[in-house]
Structures are given as C-alpha cells and as structure tokens.
Amino acid sequence: MREGGDAPGPSLWPIGFAIGVACLLVGLVISWIVAAIGAALAIAFGLLWAREVTREVRGEVPEIEPETRAVADEAAPLSGDGAAPLPLYTRSRFLEATTIGLGAAIGAVVTLPVLGFMVLPSFTHISEHDVDLGPLDNFPEGEFVIATFLENPSIGEVSRRTAFVRYNGPDSSNQPSFTILYSRCVHLGCPVQPNGPIDEKAKQQFRNVELRPVLAQSFGCPCHGGQYNSEGNRTAGPPVRSMDRFEYSIKNGHLVLGSLYAVGNVTGNGAAAKITKYPWSSPGTHVNGIEAWLYPIVPSQVTGG
Ligand code: FES
Structure with a gap:
C-alpha cells in the first residue's frame, strides 16, 4: 500500500526514460555515439521504471483468509457518521500520475519534431530524371x-x-x-x-x-x-x-x-x-x-x- 506516511515519492524514472528516447532519436540523425548513449539511458531508466511499477506484483503474496461478513440486522446507513468511507486518491498517487504524464509530455515534445524531420523529407523529395x-x-x-x-x-x-x-x-x-x-x-x-x-x-x-x-x-x-x-x-x-x-x-x-x-x-x-x-x-x-x-x-x- 502506498497510502499514508510510508508511501514513496514520485518516480523520476519516466523522465529519464523519455530523455533517453529523445537522445536516441536525435542521435539517429546526428551521431551514432549520441544514439548509443540515448539507447543506454532509455534501457537503464526503462528497466528501473518497470521494476518500480511491478514491485507490488512481484512482492510476496500474502495469505488470504476467506472473506466473512456479519449480517446486519438493519440496512447500513447511506450517509452520516455510519456511512462507508469512499475510496480516495492519495497525494502520492496523484504525484505519481503527474510525473508519468509530465514525462510523456516531455518525451512527445522532444521526439515528435525529430520524427517529423526524419520522415517528412521522404514525402517532399522531388524525383530526379536523367x-x-x-x-x-x-x-x-x-x-x-x-x-x-x-x-x-x-x-x-x-x-x-x-x-x-x-x-x-x-x-x-x-x-x-x-x-x-x-x-x-x-x-x-x-x-x-x-x-x-x-x-x-x-x-x-x-x-x-x-x-x-x-x-x-x-x-x-x-x-x-x-x-x-x-x-x-x-x-x-x-x-x-x-x-x-x-x-x-x-x-x-x-x-x-x-x-x-x-x-x-x-x-x-x-x-x-x-x-x-x-x-x-x-x-x-x-x-x-x-x-x-x-x-x-x-x-x-x-x-x-
Ligand atoms: S549568397 Fe545568398 S543566396 Fe547566394
């Protein structure tokens, strides 16, 4: 669980991954050395990101006891002090989603122009004739x-x-x-x-x-x-x-x-x-x-x- 004071802070791995992908794409245009550095960054940060995202899945599965429910004599109140608490988005989950969204936005801003420059010349090339x-x-x-x-x-x-x-x-x-x-x-x-x-x-x-x-x-x-x-x-x-x-x-x-x-x-x-x-x-x-x-x-x- 990530709720409460023990929840980890927002991850920076998506941003590192986006920067690595951007370096890779820019490197494909200007230099294989830059492309290699970008690929290494993307792989490293991608693995760290995947490791973090799957941490809960990879953790030990706790023993689950059969669910039991007490039968209420009367219907539970729908509101007031006795109402069931509604699920809330915690601060850490909000920051995590914001970080991922920001990383994706930065990646898109950096990579889309590069992709455009790489792809568009193929469509603007004027054929030559002997x-x-x-x-x-x-x-x-x-x-x-x-x-x-x-x-x-x-x-x-x-x-x-x-x-x-x-x-x-x-x-x-x-x-x-x-x-x-x-x-x-x-x-x-x-x-x-x-x-x-x-x-x-x-x-x-x-x-x-x-x-x-x-x-x-x-x-x-x-x-x-x-x-x-x-x-x-x-x-x-x-x-x-x-x-x-x-x-x-x-x-x-x-x-x-x-x-x-x-x-x-x-x-x-x-x-x-x-x-x-x-x-x-x-x-x-x-x-x-x-x-x-x-x-x-x-x-x-x-x-x-
Ligand atoms: S010197 Fe500028 S176009 Fe030729």
Missing part, C-alpha cells in the same frame, strides 16, 4: 558551357534547371571527365551567375537543352555576394559549402546528367580534382565540419527549399 545534354562535341575542353534544360518535361517550366558544364579532357583512366556545377546557390538558393561574358552567337540547342558557352572561370551570386571559384569552392560571402554537382555518365557519345550531390570541398582541379561528396542537401545546410554536427537539420529541408 537529362541528355547532347553529343560530347558540344563541350570544348577547358571552357564552361551554360546548360539550361527541363529536368522533368512532363511538369514543364517549373523544372527548368541550369548547370555549368566544363569538359576537363580525359581522366587518369582515359575516360572523359566533366565538372558539372548546379547553378543554385548553396547559401539560400538564388541563381548563381558566371563572372564573365556569355557568347550568345555560339548558342546551341539540343532538344529542349540550351547550351551557351561562357568566358568565365568563377561564379557569383547576385543575392548576398557569394563567390565561387572554377571548382565551385566558396571563395567569399555567406555560402556554407561548395556548389552542388551533378553526377554524369556517357551514353552513346552523349553527356547525360544524373543525380545531384552536395560537396564539402574540392582540392585540385579538373580531371584531377578530389571531391568530398555528400548526399544532396538543401541550401544553407552544412555537410561537413563541426557545423554539420551542430546544425544537422535546417527547416528548409522539410519544405524542399
């Missing part, structure tokens, strides 16, 4: 060509994209090497522009792809002054990483764009460049360094921004 940019001859070695195309012609102009494509010559395995930068600024998503004149007279059209050579070896963003070099590395301004790039393949002598990926940094140039690749992430998201650990998720990731 895009044929035409014959390799369209891309002179060492020069950038602005390629403007519809990523998904079935949805029209809303899928129009721009990439800066440079043929680097053959790589170490004698395969054609390309640098293909996505024009979307990795600060807040404005359209990055080449820092040089566009040769409109040399413009070409391949199906719905427009190709315009440009005399530029760096790029700038008109919104907040972000600057990138010829490999897409940030050289000035607020962008948080290097320019995103497209995967590519060569099919039947044509250059075909694949998926986007994020870039932490590029060392070296052209065909010899060493690229730190990451899964594509929305503008404003750090993909490497301490910032990626401190800011694992930004709101624009769940809005497709």
Whole structure:
C-alpha cells in the first residue's frame, strides 16, 4: 500500500526514460555515439521504471483468509457518521500520475519534431530524371558551357534547371571527365551567375537543352555576394559549402546528367580534382565540419527549399 506516511515519492524514472528516447532519436540523425548513449539511458531508466511499477506484483503474496461478513440486522446507513468511507486518491498517487504524464509530455515534445524531420523529407523529395545534354562535341575542353534544360518535361517550366558544364579532357583512366556545377546557390538558393561574358552567337540547342558557352572561370551570386571559384569552392560571402554537382555518365557519345550531390570541398582541379561528396542537401545546410554536427537539420529541408 502506498497510502499514508510510508508511501514513496514520485518516480523520476519516466523522465529519464523519455530523455533517453529523445537522445536516441536525435542521435539517429546526428551521431551514432549520441544514439548509443540515448539507447543506454532509455534501457537503464526503462528497466528501473518497470521494476518500480511491478514491485507490488512481484512482492510476496500474502495469505488470504476467506472473506466473512456479519449480517446486519438493519440496512447500513447511506450517509452520516455510519456511512462507508469512499475510496480516495492519495497525494502520492496523484504525484505519481503527474510525473508519468509530465514525462510523456516531455518525451512527445522532444521526439515528435525529430520524427517529423526524419520522415517528412521522404514525402517532399522531388524525383530526379536523367537529362541528355547532347553529343560530347558540344563541350570544348577547358571552357564552361551554360546548360539550361527541363529536368522533368512532363511538369514543364517549373523544372527548368541550369548547370555549368566544363569538359576537363580525359581522366587518369582515359575516360572523359566533366565538372558539372548546379547553378543554385548553396547559401539560400538564388541563381548563381558566371563572372564573365556569355557568347550568345555560339548558342546551341539540343532538344529542349540550351547550351551557351561562357568566358568565365568563377561564379557569383547576385543575392548576398557569394563567390565561387572554377571548382565551385566558396571563395567569399555567406555560402556554407561548395556548389552542388551533378553526377554524369556517357551514353552513346552523349553527356547525360544524373543525380545531384552536395560537396564539402574540392582540392585540385579538373580531371584531377578530389571531391568530398555528400548526399544532396538543401541550401544553407552544412555537410561537413563541426557545423554539420551542430546544425544537422535546417527547416528548409522539410519544405524542399
Ligand atoms: S543566396 Fe547566394 S549568397 Fe545568398
């Protein structure tokens, strides 16, 4: 029995369990070490909580004597001094229920946003389509060509994209090497522009792809002054990483764009460049360094921004 002065105080195990679950969920997003600590906390506090809750069940079962009742000569009064006492909720039971409810509320407040950030991107992901940019001859070695195309012609102009494509010559395995930068600024998503004149007279059209050579070896963003070099590395301004790039393949002598990926940094140039690749992430998201650990998720990731 928990009534009276011997009743134990409210338990803190549910709160510890909720904190452990929250750590586990956050850790699944940012770091396996945090996830492991969260799992250990959740298991430890969960066991302690279960042990406490089942204490009465696990206790020795007292011998129960047959119930006997004296037959009253007259009906017992329903009220007044002789009335049977009504069952009451004791203070300790109230505090126990409050503690459990508070722990559940804290757990929900912490875990629901994390679950939302984990699950929603699956529903906001925009499918990508391979895009044929035409014959390799369209891309002179060492020069950038602005390629403007519809990523998904079935949805029209809303899928129009721009990439800066440079043929680097053959790589170490004698395969054609390309640098293909996505024009979307990795600060807040404005359209990055080449820092040089566009040769409109040399413009070409391949199906719905427009190709315009440009005399530029760096790029700038008109919104907040972000600057990138010829490999897409940030050289000035607020962008948080290097320019995103497209995967590519060569099919039947044509250059075909694949998926986007994020870039932490590029060392070296052209065909010899060493690229730190990451899964594509929305503008404003750090993909490497301490910032990626401190800011694992930004709101624009769940809005497709
Ligand atoms: S959006 Fe490009 S610098 Fe801000």
